[in-house]
Amino acid sequence: MPSWVKSLLVGVVLIALLYMMNAMMSSGGFFGIGVDDYQGRLLVFIAINIILATSLNLINGFTGQFSIGHAGFMAVGAYSSAYFTVTYGKAIEASFGFLGETVASSVVLLIAVLIGAIVAAIAGLIVGIPSLRLKGDYLAIVTLGFAEIIRIVILNIDAVGGATGYQVPGYANFLWVGIFAVITVVVVHNIVKSDAGRALVSIREDELAAEAMGVNTTRYKVTAFAIGSAFAGVAGVLFAHYNKFLSTNDFQFIKSFEIIIMIVIGGMGSMTGAILGAIIVTLLPELLRQLPDIQFGATTFKFADLRLVIFALILILTMILRPQGILGTREFGLNWLKRPRKADEGTSAVGADAGVPISQEREAKRLAEEDKD
Amino acid sequence: MDTFVQQLINGLTIGSIYALIALGYTMVYGILRLINFAHGDIYMVGAYAGFILATSLGFAANPSAFGFVVTLVGAMAIAAGIGMAIERFAYRPVRKFSKMTTLITAIGMSLLIEYLFVFIFSGTPRSFPQLITNDNYTLFGNATISTSQILIFVVSILLMILLQYIIFYTKIGKAMRAVSFNLNSAKLMGINTNFVIAFTFALGSALAAAGGVLTAQYNPKIEPLMGIITGLKAFVAAVLGGIGNIPGAVLGGLLIGAAETLVVGYGSAIGIPSTYRDAVAFAILILVLLVRPAGLLGSNVQEKV
Numbered sequence: 115m116p117s118w119v120k121s122l123l124v125g126v127v128l129i130a131l132l133y134m135m136n137a138m139m140s141s142g143g144f145f146g147i148g149v150d151d152y153q154g155r156l157l158v159f160i161a162i163n164i165i166l167a168t169s170l171n172l173i174n175g176f177t178g179q180f181s182i183g184h185a186g187f188m189a190v191g192a193y194s195s196a197y198f199t200v201t202y203g204k205a206i207e208a209s210f211g212f213l214g215e216t217v218a219s220s221v222v223l224l225i226a227v228l229i230g231a232i233v234a235a236i237a238g239l240i241v242g243i244p245s246l247r248l249k250g251d252y253l254a255i256v257t258l259g260f261a262e263i264i265r266i267v268i269l270n271i272d273a274v275g276g277a278t279g280y281q282v283p284g285y286a287n288f289l290w291v292g293i294f295a296v297i298t299v300v301v302v303h304n305i306v307k308s309d310a311g312r313a314l315v316s317i318r319e320d321e322l323a324a325e326a327m328g329v330n331t332t333r334y335k336v337t338a339f340a341i342g343s344a345f346a347g348v349a350g351v352l353f354a355h356y357n358k359f360l361s362t363n364d365f366q367f368i369k370s371f372e373i374i375i376m377i378v379i380g381g382m383g384s385m386t387g388a389i390l391g392a393i394i395v396t397l398l399p400e401l402l403r404q405l406p407d408i409q410f411g412a413t414t415f416k417f418a419d420l421r422l423v424i425f426a427l428i429l430i431l432t433m434i435l436r437p438q439g440i441l442g443t444r445e446f447g448l449n450w451l452k453r454p455r456k457a458d459e460g461t462s463a464v465g466a467d468a469g470v471p472i473s474q475e476r477e478a479k480r481l482a483e484e485d486k487d
Numbered sequence: 488m489d490t491f492v493q494q495l496i497n498g499l500t501i502g503s504i505y506a507l508i509a510l511g512y513t514m515v516y517g518i519l520r521l522i523n524f525a526h527g528d529i530y531m532v533g534a535y536a537g538f539i540l541a542t543s544l545g546f547a548a549n550p551s552a553f554g555f556v557v558t559l560v561g562a563m564a565i566a567a568g569i570g571m572a573i574e575r576f577a578y579r580p581v582r583k584f585s586k587m588t589t590l591i592t593a594i595g596m597s598l599l600i601e602y603l604f605v606f607i608f609s610g611t612p613r614s615f616p617q618l619i620t621n622d623n624y625t626l627f628g629n630a631t632i633s634t635s636q637i638l639i640f641v642v643s644i645l646l647m648i649l650l651q652y653i654i655f656y657t658k659i660g661k662a663m664r665a666v667s668f669n670l671n672s673a674k675l676m677g678i679n680t681n682f683v684i685a686f687t688f689a690l691g692s693a694l695a696a697a698g699g700v701l702t703a704q705y706n707p708k709i710e711p712l713m714g715i716i717t718g719l720k721a722f723v724a725a726v727l728g729g730i731g732n733i734p735g736a737v738l739g740g741l742l743i744g745a746a747e748t749l750v751v752g753y754g755s756a757i758g759i760p761s762t763y764r765d766a767v768a769f770a771i772l773i774l775v776l777l778v779r780p781a782g783l784l785g786s787n788v789q790e791k792v
Binding site for chain 2: 174180182244245247248250251252254255256258259260262263266267269270367371374375378379382419420422423425426427429430433434437438481482
């Protein structure tokens with residue numbers, strides 16, 4: 115089977131699957147099988163978080179640039195596109211009205227996504243060009259600072275609601291969010307597997323060595339940052355048009371931390387790890403909400419109120435027990451089903467089994483051995 | 488002119504608190520290269536510890552200077568213990584792992600403390616009892632300074648002198664400097680690095696708790712999430728001054744405190760509304776880091792190949 119046929123088949127199956135799930139969320143359900151609004155909402159947020167985690171993974175996991183301000187770019191995408199749909203949405207919908215309501219609203223959403231992605235990419239360039247000269251913790255705090263400045267600037271723009279929040283028409287549904295989640299995963303996967311992706315990983319492993327090998331590190335870093343920001347913008351667009359209401363409180367730095375938590379819990383530098391992390395971080399607090407009350411004499415002890423404490427404890431314990439994340443840099447897939455092939459000696463990549471750059475891993479091993487003495 | 492002096496006094500008051508918290512960030516970073524995101528929450532824990540001490544020991548009913556000192560020292564001791572516990576049970580196991588892992592552990596610790604306190608004390612703000620009579624004194628014409636502001640200046644200067652003494656004139660201070668210079672070499676020289684690190688956390692946490700109690704005297708509203716923004720700004724102050732550098736943390740804290748109040752006071756005249764107050768710290772930081780990548784007083788370390 116030629117590879118393009120395979121890709122086409124996978125694409126058709128995925129879209130059919132998303133369409134089915136979307137139908138399940140509608141009031142009629144899919145042939146009588148339906149999920150309720152709450153579960154549907156969670157699925158949409160999982161998909162949005164997959165976009166965010168995957169795009170941040172490109173910057174943090176693969177390029178090794180310590181960015182902790184991803185929510186800022188999400189906010190840029192959300193607000194710029196929301197301003198567009200609020201101002202021009204109705205007019206565009208009317209002019210495409212002859213194609214039917216569904217197509218017209220889809221056209222508006224696609225233009226909104228494009229605008230959100232472009233504006234967020236420009237914001238990523240503006241932030242990235244000066245700050246990517248910094249390294250490590252300094253880069254981290256500067257990206258966090260930029261995200262916070264973006265949020266406060268938006269808070270002060272009255273045209274997008276300022277502190278009272280912003281009503282946005284709801285053009286997005288699960289089908290679109292799912293499609294864009296798949297697109298994000300495919301694009302990031304292809305970038306990472308391309309020549310450019312090798313360059314990015316080389317920057318993560320050792321920036322000086324990469325530069326010595328002729329990799330234009332600044333260009334690659336800024337490009338990765340802008341692409342990551344663009345997808346964060348897409349996530350913002352979808353969030354805005356699904357949630358139908360925007361408030362700058364949704365983009366506080368705790369949101370950026372949440373995205374970082376997703377990729378670290380899943381395993382930095384693993385595509386499937388980021389997806390897994392996004393699912394866990396979205397679902398875990400909701401699952402903990404179901405915890406039962408326990409009666410201690412006269413007082414009821416509400417475990418559900420402790421859900422964020424338990425979440426934090428699980429986070430810390432995961433880091434202590436599995437510092438490289440659940441998957442490390444490995445990918446979760448169906449490869450283990452295939453017949454095992456005997457690999458030649460020395461074909462496995464150095465440092466492939468841990469979510470840390472080789473240099474750090476070596477340092478850690480050295481320290482661990484020293485500690486035994 | 489009078490309002491300028493007034494703004495400056497208010498700014499330096501907040502700046503002193505930022506400086507006290509920034510010292511903890513900078514010491515821990517200097518030794519472990521760890522951004523201790525839970526440090527801002529220790530400031531909140533200090534304020535609550537002071538609140539509990541002051542109400543349970545009865546100082547709230549009859550305020551006295553003695554009561555204030557007991558509350559302050561008690562809160563510092565409690566916070567020091569909590570700081571050491573955090574280091575022992577959360578940070579020590581992940582110390583050897585990558586930066587991301589330690590960072591996430593710190594964020595997790597911060598969430599844990601915040602929501603544990605929300606669970607115990609509920610999210611509604613409490614009013615911290617006034618332990619000293621708050622008088623206003625007039626300075627330079629119209630500017631006024633309150634007793635609690637004077638207290639903030641005096642106590643923070645005393646604590647900074649004490650810290651300077653500990654770091655430069657005691658054995659443990661020498662060990663701290665050695666560990667921050669090179670942890671492994673310090674270990675080879677027979678320094679008990681685990682103890683030094685625990686001591687650093689205790690010292691930093693005690694300073695943050697002092698900041699918490701002093702702030703609560705100045706502005707009596709305390710709530711479990713009060714440490715987030717203050718902690719973040721203090722961290723920015725530490726980076727601004729050059730992280731790992733102790734005078735830098737103080738300088739950064741005072742600068743950010745002053746800049747913040749000046750923007751609130753005068754920003755509208757040059758087109759910056761006072762709502763930009765929280766963005767000022769970050770804007771200054773970004774501008775400074777672009778010119779001096781290691782902060783104001785930090786030394787730029789060249790990467791060795």
